[in-house]
Amino acid sequence: MALLRDWGLTLGRWTGRPVAHVQKDSGEPEVRRVREAAEAADWATVRDVLEARPESEDRVGLLWAVGETAGVERWIAEVLEAEPDAALPRLVAGIRHISWGWEARTGARAQHVSREQFELFHARLRTAERWLYEVAEREPGWTSPWYGLQVTGRGLQVGLPTARRRFEATVRRDPHHLGAHQQQLQQVCDKWGGSHEEMHAFARKSAFDAPGGTLLGQLVATAHLEEWLSLDSGPDAAYMGRPAVAASLREAADHSYRHPDFVRRGAWLQVLNTFAMAFSLAGDRAAARECFQATEGRVTEFPWYYLDGGDPAAAYRKLRSSAGR
Known part of the structure; x- marks a missing residue:
């Protein structure tokens, strides 16, 4: 996926990256x-x-x-x-x-x-x-x-x-x-009467049954975040750190925003934000950096309100910094 240039200014100073701000209207x-x-x-x-x-x-x-x-x-x-x-x-x-x-x-x-x-x-x-x-x-x-x-x-x-x-x-x-x-x-999440197994199966089938470049790749990342949210501190990080989780995210990314047919329209910004958070928690800094660069500091409320007391911009900045952006 061709990524946009990552320029930003804060108070007249060159920062090397754009200021993170919540994009309520998706631009x-x-x-x-x-x-x-x-x-x-x-x-x-x-x-x-x-x-x-x-x-x-x-x-x-x-x-x-x-x-x-x-x-x-x-x-x-x-x-x-x-x-x-x-x-x-x-x-x-x-x-x-x-x-x-x-x-x-x-x-x-x-x-x-x-x-x-x-x-x-x-x-x-x-x-x-x-x-x-x-x-x-x-x-x-x-x-x-x-x-x-x-x-x-x-x-x-x-x-x-x-x-x-x-x-x-x-x-x-x-x-x-x-x-x-x-x-x-x-x-179909566990918290609404389904199960983790049903949730992941639904996410994968929906994403990979769709044509390449689909926004539905986000579902795979969201499903991993949902299971992460359901776990206590400690087990949650262990879950996201599993190699299989990172591999699943990369496969979904290849079929979604990394695919040559991906078009930046509709909810594309939320898709990139979701993958940025999921890759960050999974410890894949290179993949997370790719997503942060593509979003150019534009933060969607979902999924970042899950972190840092519900302050999406603060959560975004924190994980962007951890990813080396």
Whole structure:
């Protein structure tokens, strides 16, 4: 993979590397534009941006930028009244209620979430499901509502068979949809009722069944990070230090971002960040340096929030330094 030049400036001084900063919008102008429009309750612009992005070109990323914006749940209700037959406002309402639901639950462990928080969480997810099913009926070719139903299904604990059907409904419409595969990977994790074996098998099959240059190579790295997270201090480092883990990561990298058909679009930056963290923890400094150089200091929140108290930029800088960058 051709890597970009690694230049950076800090306070007027040459640093030899770019300053690490969290890239919330993946460097895509349309994500920033639709987020700003959502903040301003500018439905006309939100609609124009979303309608201009085909479902086949990862419209989910734009939808999620809207859904994460506070206050959308208020103004989208007026749009729903004004456009009772339109599918797109229902899709936005459904995605917003997913994010709004998780805001109620918070990211705390289940034992630290109150009954009232769980009730509100589940109520908002059930509302999201109602909107998303209506969209799926009105626009049977759309991928986004089924992806949203994968997310609500995990929160509502619909069970592995139902979760699998929702995943299959998504990939029938878009076989290599990264978000759908990421959700299903979580669903088959040990912590959500699956197992490490099932998780790794799913990750490898999904990645290597896809054409070379696929973003789905990220799943292999994510699966190793998930098993690492499940272990106590000591065993976690021993796991990532296994030669088989590093070999698995290199094989996935060769089929993904190192492949000549890899294209820097969509979630490519998150893919490189995930491999950077995984290679760093696996002790493969050369492979980690390659990823850090390619990201040019642009940090995605996932997977770095797993480290250093949830400060992605600090975690990125720390492991980049360890890798010799």
